[in-house]
Amino acid sequence: MKSALVTGANKGIGFEVAKILAQKGFFVYLGCRNLALGTAAVEKLKAQGLQHIAAVQLDVSSQESVDAARKSIQALDVLVNNAGIAGGFEQSAISSAAAQYLSVYETNVFGVVRVTQAFIDLLKQSSAPRIVNVSTAMASISLAADLENSNYPKRYVIYQSSKAALNMYTVNLAYELRGTAFKVNAVCPGYTKTDFTGHQGTSTAEEAGQRIAKYALIGEDGPTGKFFSEEYYPAPATCPW
Numbered sequence: 547m548k549s550a551l552v553t554g555a556n557k558g559i560g561f562e563v564a565k566i567l568a569q570k571g572f573f574v575y576l577g578c579r580n581l582a583l584g585t586a587a588v589e590k591l592k593a594q595g596l597q598h599i600a601a602v603q604l605d606v607s608s609q610e611s612v613d614a615a616r617k618s619i620q621a622l623d624v625l626v627n628n629a630g631i632a633g634g635f636e637q638s639a640i641s642s643a644a645a646q647y648l649s650v651y652e653t654n655v656f657g658v659v660r661v662t663q664a665f666i667d668l669l670k671q672s673s674a675p676r677i678v679n680v681s682t683a684m685a686s687i688s689l690a691a692d693l694e695n696s697n698y699p700k701r702y703v704i705y706q707s708s709k710a711a712l713n714m715y716t717v718n719l720a721y722e723l724r725g726t727a728f729k730v731n732a733v734c735p736g737y738t739k740t741d742f743t744g745h746q747g748t749s750t751a752e753e754a755g756q757r758i759a760k761y762a763l764i765g766e767d768g769p770t771g772k773f774f775s776e777e778y779y780p781a782p783a784t785c786p787w
Contacts, residue, residue, distance in 0.1 A: 547598065548622050550674075550762065553577040553606055553661060554629030556587040559680070559735050563626055563753025565764060568596040575619060577604035577629065577661075586777075604629075606657030612664045622668040624762045627658045632705050639703045647704050654708035658715065668733045674727055678761045679716045681732040683711035683775040713773055722773030729768050731761045734775035 550567045554560040555576035568574045568591060577601065578584030591599050593691030602618055605611040606629045633650035636642075658679055669675040684706045688693060713732050720730040735754030757776050761768075 547571065547573050548623040548674075549573040549575065549619070550551075550624035550626065551575045551577055551602070551619065551622055551661075551665065553617070553657075554579075556580065556583040556601075559682070559751050559754045559758065560626070560628040560736070561587055561720075563628060563659070563752045563758050564599065565591055565594070565596065566727055566755050566759040567614070567624065567626075568599050570653055570763065571598075571760075572624065573598040573600075575600055576600045577602050577606075577615065579603075579605040579629075582664070583584060606661055607652045608728040609660055610710055611661045616668075616778050617663040619668065619766045621671070622665055623672040623674060624676045624678075625662065625665055625669060626678045626758060626762055628758070629657060630654045630680060630709075633708075634701070635702065637702045637704045640666060649705075649706045654705075658712060669728070670726075672727070674704060674766065676729065676762050676764065677719065677730040677734045679730075679760060681709045681712055681716070681734050681773060682706075682720065683734045685713055686773075686775075688768075716773070717771050722772070727766065729764055729770045731769060731771070732773045733758050733761050734773070759771065 548571070550572045552560050552564045552574065555564045556578040564574045564576050576584050576587055576588065578601055580601040581601060588599050598607045602615050603611060605614040630648055631653045633646060662677065669677070683689065684702065687710065690706065716732040718728060724731060733759050738748035761774065
């Protein structure tokens with residue numbers, strides 16, 4: 547049985563990705579900062595008939611937590627780096643303090659690096675390893691560079707720049723793993739109605755989960771080193787960087 551780890555999986559998009567992968571026959575580890583919430587999420591999935599699932603305490607901002615999670619997992623085929631934070635919605639390139647950037651980057655960038663590096667040895671043992679980093683179309687430099695773009699009535703410089711850094715990490719990771727069975731991509735789930743957005747948006751968590759799971763399940767002829775934002779750029783097109 548193949549196995550997958552989804553970070554930030556006790557609710558929202560991560561929960562839906564975990565559910566989809568479990569339905570596809572994976573043993574799914576729900577990485578959750580709060581283990582009690584993770585256990586509750588597992589029970590919810592089991593009530594839906596899904597049995598091959600387990601909660602793992604995993605705070606991506608803590609190397610100690612990541613290392614402990616790594617010791618509890620013995621095999622892995624798919625890693626979905628979903629955990630992320632917005633950092634509040636008062637963000638300014640002029641007035642936001644560096645400490646606010648550091649707090650967001652700790653999860654959105656450094657957290658992905660920690661988890662990926664901790665589990666890369668297990669993924670290398672898989673015949674079809676997949677890494678999906680959850681990003682956003684808001685990180686597109688091409689789109690944001692249009693200062694009159696109606697899609698950006700308000701900018702969130704810290705969140706956007708953290709995800710832009712994540713995109714660059716994704717491309718470089720794919721480059722270093724080129725010529726192997728790895729498929730490494732960044733995916734924007736769309737503007738999704740979850741706690742993260744105050745339940746505003748144009749997509750449901752289920753729809754967002756499907757967009758991400760799609761790239762966790764791609765075959766050997768699938769893309770790598772790409773950014774996908776299907777809500778804004780219908781497949782198979784990719785969002786311009």
